[in-house]
Amino acid sequence: xxxxxxxxxxxxxIDNLFKSPEVAEHEFQNAxxxxxxxxxxxxxxxxxxTSIERDPNKPRIDLRLTRLGDGQRLDCDTLAHLVHYTVFxxxxxxxxxxxxSHHRNVLQSLVIRVNVExxxxxxxxxxxxxxxxxRRWIELDSDISNRSLFWNSMxxxxxxxxxQVRRKSDKMQKIFQKTGKHDKSHFILTTTNLADRNFPFPxxxxxxxxxxxxxxxxxxxxxxxVDCEMCETDLANRALTRISIIDENEATILDTxxxxxxxxxxYLTRYSGITEDMxxxxxxxxxxxxxxxxxxxxxxxxxxxHSLEHDLQAMKMSHPFCLDVGHVLNYTNNGASxxxxxxxxxxxxxxxxxxxxxxxxxxxxAWAAMRLAQLKIQKGIIFGNTSFGWKFSEYAKQNGLVExxxxxxxxxxxxxxxxxxxxxxxxxxxxxxxxxxxxxxxxVHCVKLGDSEQGDFDWQETLDIDTNKTTSPIEKYLKKMxxxxxxxxxxxxxTFPTSSKKVRSKPPTKFSSTETFVNDVSSxxxxxxxxxxxxxxxKVDAPESTDSDQGDVQDNAEALNGxxxxxxxxxxxxxxxxxxxxxxxxxxLYLRIK
Ligand SMILES: [Zn+2]
Ligand SMILES: [Zn+2]
Numbered sequence: 001x002x003x004x005x006x007x008x009x010x011x012x013x014i015d016n017l018f019k020s021p022e023v024a025e026h027e028f029q030n031a032x033x034x035x036x037x038x039x040x041x042x043x044x045x046x047x048x049x050t051s052i053e054r055d056p057n058k059p060r061i062d063l064r065l066t067r068l069g070d071g072q073r074l075d076c077d078t079l080a081h082l083v084h085y086t087v088f089x090x091x092x093x094x095x096x097x098x099x100x101s102h103h104r105n106v107l108q109s110l111v112i113r114v115n116v117e118x119x120x121x122x123x124x125x126x127x128x129x130x131x132x133x134x135r136r137w138i139e140l141d142s143d144i145s146n147r148s149l150f151w152n153s154m155x156x157x158x159x160x161x162x163x164q165v166r167r168k169s170d171k172m173q174k175i176f177q178k179t180g181k182h183d184k185s186h187f188i189l190t191t192t193n194l195a196d197r198n199f200p201f202p203x204x205x206x207x208x209x210x211x212x213x214x215x216x217x218x219x220x221x222x223x224x225x226v227d228c229e230m231c232e233t234d235l236a237n238r239a240l241t242r243i244s245i246i247d248e249n250e251a252t253i254l255d256t257x258x259x260x261x262x263x264x265x266x267y268l269t270r271y272s273g274i275t276e277d278m279x280x281x282x283x284x285x286x287x288x289x290x291x292x293x294x295x296x297x298x299x300x301x302x303x304x305x306h307s308l309e310h311d312l313q314a315m316k317m318s319h320p321f322c323l324d325v326g327h328v329l330n331y332t333n334n335g336a337s338x339x340x341x342x343x344x345x346x347x348x349x350x351x352x353x354x355x356x357x358x359x360x361x362x363x364x365x366a367w368a369a370m371r372l373a374q375l376k377i378q379k380g381i382i383f384g385n386t387s388f389g390w391k392f393s394e395y396a397k398q399n400g401l402v403e404x405x406x407x408x409x410x411x412x413x414x415x416x417x418x419x420x421x422x423x424x425x426x427x428x429x430x431x432x433x434x435x436x437x438x439x440x441x442x443x444v445h446c447v448k449l450g451d452s453e454q455g456d457f458d459w460q461e462t463l464d465i466d467t468n469k470t471t472s473p474i475e476k477y478l479k480k481m482x483x484x485x486x487x488x489x490x491x492x493x494x495t496f497p498t499s500s501k502k503v504r505s506k507p508p509t510k511f512s513s514t515e516t517f518v519n520d521v522s523s524x525x526x527x528x529x530x531x532x533x534x535x536x537x538x539k540v541d542a543p544e545s546t547d548s549d550q551g552d553v554q555d556n557a558e559a560l561n562g563x564x565x566x567x568x569x570x571x572x573x574x575x576x577x578x579x580x581x582x583x584x585x586x587x588x589l590y591l592r593i594k
Contacts, residue, residue, distance in 0.1 A: 071266070075143045084474070106575065108525070113488070116581050120537070129564060148493075156472065161201045161203065164466075165192075184217065184221055187323050187377060193327070210293055224246070224253070224297060225367070226303055226308070229241050231267050241267075242273075251437050251438045251439075256443070258284050258289055289444060291448035292444045292447040299456075301319075303322050303323070306372075328384070328385065331384060332386065342354070359428055416446055478502045484528060484529065485506055514539050526572065
């Protein structure tokens with residue numbers, strides 16, 4: 001194949017890159033099916049893997065990339081988490097972004113990192129990974145390019161605050177003692193729920209508590225519904241661009257656009273309703289919002305929302321009393337982690353429409369969550385929850401659900417009593433509910449200067465978590481039979497466990513060529529639980545050219561291809577193979593169970 005043809009064929013491959021996590025996931029699932037069908041229909045006796053494929057206990061990977069969140073990519077921590085999970089299993093939290101069935105049967109994990117030249121992805125086609133992984137690959141977060149970060153992540157097991165919280169949550173639950181029969185405190189998420197759902201906790205770097213001191217809940221504790229809109233920036237996949245908070249009377253108490261740190265790369269207008277035009281003169285920062293929230297909320301405020309963890313993550317704030325309508329209402333009974341969408345819940349339980357074709361407004365989402373929370377509290381624990389035997393069909397029959405009529409009456413927005421600037425965001429959604437409710441009397445900047453009412457306990461103190469101890473060196477997790485081979489330049493690590501017999505270093509620099517290095521690693525890895533290998537493509541020797549016509553297309557790609565094949569072949573069956581190609585612009589992942 002000539003160089004131009006090669007380029008052309010590669011370009012079409014690259015054009016077919018996974019556009020979104022959904023597409024990537026779909027493609028991956030299809031590829032897995034195809035592999036299965038191919039293996040089953042193959043009658044060639046020379047295929048040694050046929051009997052293995054039929055093993056019902058064979059581990060299987062199903063990607064759930066959408067769980068990462070909109071536009072979020074796999075980064076060093078998430079990849080390391082998967083690797084550690086395959087090695088240490090249930091001692092760790094299950095990765096959210098994929099399912100591995102029979103993960104205990106993953107006998108080995110092989111991580112190969114190949115550092116490639118800048119034009120690698122447009123000029124090189126390696127046949128082995130293409131075939132072995134059925135051409136399915138995933139583009140990774142830009143932090144993968146950082147070798148030191150990458151290998152340090154692999155060598156440290158993340159002990160999340162949420163994990164620490166879960167271990168001692170029984171004790172902490174005592175601060176939320178329940179009072180009264182239909183009291184609101186029955187409906188808030190437990191501390192374990194918060195940990196399981198990855199809510200921000202106080203003490204985590206960058207997280208600001210909504211209050212220094214909170215008050216125990218009582219029947220008069222007020223609800224505040226919050227909804228945030230996010231956009232994508234060059235720094236974050238989800239940065240706060242608008243926040244709406246409403247009270248129990250559906251009045252807006254805070255509504256503002258927020259200028260995110262970094263440059264906005266995608267306004268996500270379809271989901272956020274935010275346009276470039278709206279953001280033009282916005283100067284309000286996340287810190288302004290955090291201060292305003294601290295001053296607005298009383299110490300026993302219950303925050304209401306749908307998938308509230310995403311809102312609190314965008315606000316970078318922690319709050320102990322959270323009522324998630326996606327948690328307390330579930331009309332389909334699809335398992336504990338399943339949540340009905342806010343749009344569907346609103347249509348079914350309130351007979352109202354939100355997120356229509358006219359666009360998206362955070363007031364409306366906050367309004368819907370507030371109304372749903374109030375309905376739930378009024379009707380009690382069993383209402384709207386199929387796991388308690390409640391049935392939607394019966395409910396619908398009894399309540400002839402009719403579309404709610406909302407009186408459209410334009411309320412003129414009152415200027416801020418402090419600075420006379422508008423106190424709410426000018427809504428772009430036609431006939432939006434936000435236009436018929438009274439707005440706050442003060443804008444975000446004037447509110448943030450106010451006094452904050454405080455309670456009597458500090459949440460972080462009651463959690464009693466050592467926030468400095470969020471990782472544990474990998475050797476501390478290794479059991480009797482576990483060993484790790486570090487076949488990379490371990491000088492990039494902050495520390496290398498020289499005293500541990502279970503972790504050994506095999507740096508490529510000790511070998512005369514990459515080929516002898518790979519041969520040595522391959523011949524030694526059979527008993528290791530985890531093998532971490534790094535290859536610099538530029539250090540791979542090209543075979544001596546016999547055909548001068550090949551010109552510059554002839555390089556070391558074939559030799560590299562052979563090395564990768566050799567490494568994968570040396571692993572035991574049911575190994576997890578993670579292959580990463582990375583340069584400073586782009587990193588991609590191939591993933592499969594052998
Ligand atoms: Zn003001
Ligand atoms: Zn609106």
